[in-house]
Amino acid sequence: MELFTYYRSTSSYRVRIALALKGLEYQAKPVNLLKGEQRGEDYLALNPQGRVPALRTDDGALLVQSPAIIEYLEEAYPQPALLPTCAKTRAQVRGVAAIIGCDIHPLHNVSVLNQLRQLGHDETQVNQWIGHWISQGLAAIEQLIGDDGFCFGATPGLADIYLIPQLYAAERFNIDLGGYPRIRRVAALAEQHPAFQQAHPARQPDTPN
């Protein structure tokens, strides 16, 4: 498999964790978002939305959007499972993933922040915007995840795959995590976990020296 990725992209980071948790090998194809490579002709021919991540499967299909890619990995490579077996519990796990994927991250995506800058907002206002959405989302998640282990149990799964990259973004934007002890517990566990370490933005082929 080939993964079109950018080291600091939150949604690429999610897919990297899923691949690492499942022990799947892949070739990283870095797309430099700062240089605008995602809007280059070559990349747009592959992925008309011009975003990362995108996954090229072993038989050549190109899959886009991290939620779709991760569900694909779960279906095509079921072990170890990223989701529990009970439909209701699966929905609870997917609910936390969706709070991050639909209600937090889209609002501080680089394209959105650039749009705010074009509207004349300075970096203080942009950072307040980011802080508002991240804090609001994390406060809900703190109430929805479990009391010990990862978000939902002793082993990491879909919710953790979304949460850890979101916390990396929270740290970049100086969000205070003091009020979220459950979330901090999950973060501490992930920090020690080889799959999360391997997927970290600091350790990618396109990470600047």
Next chain:
Amino acid sequence: MELFTYYRSTSSYRVRIALALKGLEYQAKPVNLLKGEQRGEDYLALNPQGRVPALRTDDGALLVQSPAIIEYLEEAYPQPALLPTCAKTRAQVRGVAAIIGCDIHPLHNVSVLNQLRQLGHDETQVNQWIGHWISQGLAAIEQLIGDDGFCFGATPGLADIYLIPQLYAAERFNIDLGGYPRIRRVAALAEQHPAFQQAHPARQPDTPN
């Protein structure tokens, strides 16, 4: 089942279509977003994120976030299926759903528009913001869906469940759909389909007279 819903909420509309396509009965529990009922104590005790939709299952579990609720319905009530059987094709369908669920709709959610107004933007600027994100997303989707039938084939499925409510929002915000013939074809088919008719914002118990 009980569905906490608001007639004009894009993501509630998605879940209503999924329920209707599967022929599932439910009791609508309207939450008036204009009156701020989603931030009332009673509702927050149910759903700490204070958003709609939320689904109470027959055995009392409360599920939040439309992507998670729809995947739950697909798993708990598999027929008629909203997703194809092949993992790669499922990923392509989910990819289109995620473009809408993660890259279009979150940017014109009412809470985001209110945040823009608080930052001092007038309605012209707010409408330009909305138009930018909807047009950008629909342009990508136009290239990803099929040449006839619904988004992916003769019967409606997950991508249509996301697309039709997004088009309802596009219409509210006067987005020109002239450049998207495939999308307009899907919209015309859905308009004639009983499940999409039943789920429409104009026909809900909380629709104003």
